[in-house]
Amino acid sequence: MADEFETIAKLFAPLATHPGARNLADDAAVLGNLVLTTDAIVEGVHFLPDDPIETVARKALRVNLSDIAAKGAKPVGVLVTLMWPQGRDAAEIAAFARGLDEDLHTFGAPLLGGDTTATPGPLAVSVTVIGEALGRVPARADARVGEDVWVTGTVGDGMLGLQHLGGSIAYELSQKDAAYLIGRYRTPAPRLSFASAIAAHASASMDLSDGLAQDVGKIAAASGLAIDLDLAAIPLSAPGRAWVAEGGAIEALMSGGDDYELLFTAAPEARATIEAAGRTAGLAVSRIGRTQAGAGVTADGAPIRAAGYRHALGR
Amino acid sequence: MADEFETIAKLFAPLATHPGARNLADDAAVLGNLVLTTDAIVEGVHFLPDDPIETVARKALRVNLSDIAAKGAKPVGVLVTLMWPQGRDAAEIAAFARGLDEDLHTFGAPLLGGDTTATPGPLAVSVTVIGEALGRVPARADARVGEDVWVTGTVGDGMLGLQHLGGSIAYELSQKDAAYLIGRYRTPAPRLSFASAIAAHASASMDLSDGLAQDVGKIAAASGLAIDLDLAAIPLSAPGRAWVAEGGAIEALMSGGDDYELLFTAAPEARATIEAAGRTAGLAVSRIGRTQAGAGVTADGAPIRAAGYRHALGR
Numbered sequence: 001m002a003d004e005f006e007t008i009a010k011l012f013a014p015l016a017t018h019p020g021a022r023n024l025a026d027d028a029a030v031l032g033n034l035v036l037t038t039d040a041i042v043e044g045v046h047f048l049p050d051d052p053i054e055t056v057a058r059k060a061l062r063v064n065l066s067d068i069a070a071k072g073a074k075p076v077g078v079l080v081t082l083m084w085p086q087g088r089d090a091a092e093i094a095a096f097a098r099g100l101d102e103d104l105h106t107f108g109a110p111l112l113g114g115d116t117t118a119t120p121g122p123l124a125v126s127v128t129v130i131g132e133a134l135g136r137v138p139a140r141a142d143a144r145v146g147e148d149v150w151v152t153g154t155v156g157d158g159m160l161g162l163q164h165l166g167g168s169i170a171y172e173l174s175q176k177d178a179a180y181l182i183g184r185y186r187t188p189a190p191r192l193s194f195a196s197a198i199a200a201h202a203s204a205s206m207d208l209s210d211g212l213a214q215d216v217g218k219i220a221a222a223s224g225l226a227i228d229l230d231l232a233a234i235p236l237s238a239p240g241r242a243w244v245a246e247g248g249a250i251e252a253l254m255s256g257g258d259d260y261e262l263l264f265t266a267a268p269e270a271r272a273t274i275e276a277a278g279r280t281a282g283l284a285v286s287r288i289g290r291t292q293a294g295a296g297v298t299a300d301g302a303p304i305r306a307a308g309y310r311h312a313l314g315r
Numbered sequence: 316m317a318d319e320f321e322t323i324a325k326l327f328a329p330l331a332t333h334p335g336a337r338n339l340a341d342d343a344a345v346l347g348n349l350v351l352t353t354d355a356i357v358e359g360v361h362f363l364p365d366d367p368i369e370t371v372a373r374k375a376l377r378v379n380l381s382d383i384a385a386k387g388a389k390p391v392g393v394l395v396t397l398m399w400p401q402g403r404d405a406a407e408i409a410a411f412a413r414g415l416d417e418d419l420h421t422f423g424a425p426l427l428g429g430d431t432t433a434t435p436g437p438l439a440v441s442v443t444v445i446g447e448a449l450g451r452v453p454a455r456a457d458a459r460v461g462e463d464v465w466v467t468g469t470v471g472d473g474m475l476g477l478q479h480l481g482g483s484i485a486y487e488l489s490q491k492d493a494a495y496l497i498g499r500y501r502t503p504a505p506r507l508s509f510a511s512a513i514a515a516h517a518s519a520s521m522d523l524s525d526g527l528a529q530d531v532g533k534i535a536a537a538s539g540l541a542i543d544l545d546l547a548a549i550p551l552s553a554p555g556r557a558w559v560a561e562g563g564a565i566e567a568l569m570s571g572g573d574d575y576e577l578l579f580t581a582a583p584e585a586r587a588t589i590e591a592a593g594r595t596a597g598l599a600v601s602r603i604g605r606t607q608a609g610a611g612v613t614a615d616g617a618p619i620r621a622a623g624y625r626h627a628l629g630r
Contacts, residue, residue: 007405008431011412018392018425029427031392031445034349036427038394038443042434077333077346079353081441090322097326110333112344112351116323119357121436126396128353128443130346 054099072199073131135199159256161185226294369414387514450514474571476500541609
């Protein structure tokens with residue numbers, strides 16, 4: 001939908017009369033102590049037609065679990081709607097169920113229900129996850145001036161995985177790096193192990209789906225402040241650093257989608273606690289910037305081009 | 316998916332480890348006092364490509380609200396995922412939102428969240444409704460021998476509306492009858508006004524989506540008993556009776572999909588109370604049969620052909 005998103009959000013926002021809907025401006029809704037999120041993935045938009053069917057199941061689940069983690073919640077149950085192409089071998093549904101099953105066990109979320117329907121179109125999977133809040137449920141709009149900006153894991157890997165699958169990385173990747181990057185694109189890791197730290201320490205929080213620069217911009221805009229990023233602090237994986245060494249722009253990695261890392265702000269007083277929580281969760285957490293009065297996003301004090309990233313075909 | 320449904324259900328059932336998932340054999344899941352249901356509708360399968368976009372929004376919501384009513388619950392909130400065809404005028408999304416808005420107000424269910432994505436395929440809408448149980452949440456499997464079988468409203472109208480739209484009703488319909496039948500196909504009425512009666516009096520309950528005969532068979536099979544229907548008691552609308560008078564078989568109306576009426580069983584002692592509840596709700600309730608020991612579905616004691624109905628293209 002590219003730039004029509006804002007328009008669409010404006011159309012639906014008046015329908016969201018429940019305060020827990022957060023005017024549809026957040027990544028999840030809050031209903032009592034429950035956190036609800038729904039996201040669909042469509043073949044040719046959010047995954048590639050030849051992605052293995054098991055990873056399609058996993059990705060559909062994981063992008064939703066990522067929202068749950070970003071809201072400081074743990075998953076309680078999952079609803080899955082599978083729209084299966086009329087021409088596609090239904091025997092593959094067993095592999096879909098197997099991939100889903102393994103991930104449901106890994107992430108401790110039982111399947112509560114769902115729907116299966118034929119479609120004359122591409123494969124699509126719509127998932128709703130019901131989570132339970134582990135504490136406060138941070139919104140995008142909750143950042144305050146003078147806070148640290150943090151991100152988990154590394155950024156840009158999902159985009160590099162997609163580029164590699166599309167044959168648009170010019171140099172040769174090692175088999176190991178290729179597998180790593182493809183894995184990051186097809187099966188992003190929802191950071192549920194860090195959800196309790198988010199609930200305890202984050203002011204604003206969201207997960208990265210459209211690119212770090214763009215998503216930092218969303219927190220800045222929703223919170224009514226500016227964010228300055230420290231380029232040297234942006235966490236890159238070894239294959240990500242190699243890509244930059246080959247001439248790739250770090251800004252491109254910062255505009256790549258499909259990261260599904262957690263982006264959050266927190267008071268400076270929480271630094272040591274957050275770093276300790278990262279160690280406990282076995283997860284890198286990087287302090288990448290600072291909120292300040294104003295508007296917009298800068299890097300090292302200068303404007304950055306944040307073209308964003310619209311998955312394979314735009315969403 | 317036609318006859319592969321049973322296979323698919325078997326594939327996913329082991330994933331539903333939560334008792335509230337009811338082994339995926341019911342129409343909704345139960346989580347504490349919440350009732351959760353999700354259903355998608357796809358262009359060319361569950362609605363016609365030239366159905367007005369407002370009615371597509373309404374139908375997507377209503378088929379889910381119908382499940383909530385069948386489980387004796389009231390809606391608390393709604394999540395809507397809209398998969399919008401890349402070639403379709405995005406200006407129509409405003410009309411979609413308008414139709415959704417009106418129905419959300421009518422049925423007292425706020426929008427809690429959702430997702431909008433482009434798709435290279437047909438229009439598809441996936442809806443999740445969160446409901447609050449008004450009492451007991453009856454399953455399909457809860458019928459007991461010696462109970463009455465009831466249905467709300469009239470059956471077969473949705474199928475006749477679809478047939479009329481497809482030009483396959485041979486005689487001329489009055490404008491009024493045509494509008495009525497089309498309305499029944501495009502905008503089925505979720506029987507939320509009867510939900511409290513379901514919670515109070517129904518043993519087994521489900522909503523009719525695949526055809527009365529087929530859905531009666533599902534309750535019989537899930538409950539491990541037989542059901543004998545009384546053909547003379549099957550409630551038909553005036554256009555439905557006219558169709559039978561023109562030579563149509565009542566068995567066809569009983570196998571037509573898209574009814575979205577409530578089908579339930581109850582103890583004979585509850586007859587007067589159920590009839591009174593129907594009057595209070597402004598809704599016809601018809602006693603159409605009886606549960607008995609055995610298996611399968613009969614009508615007036617004889618086997619009926621229950622081919623069922625798979626929406627426009629099969630689901």
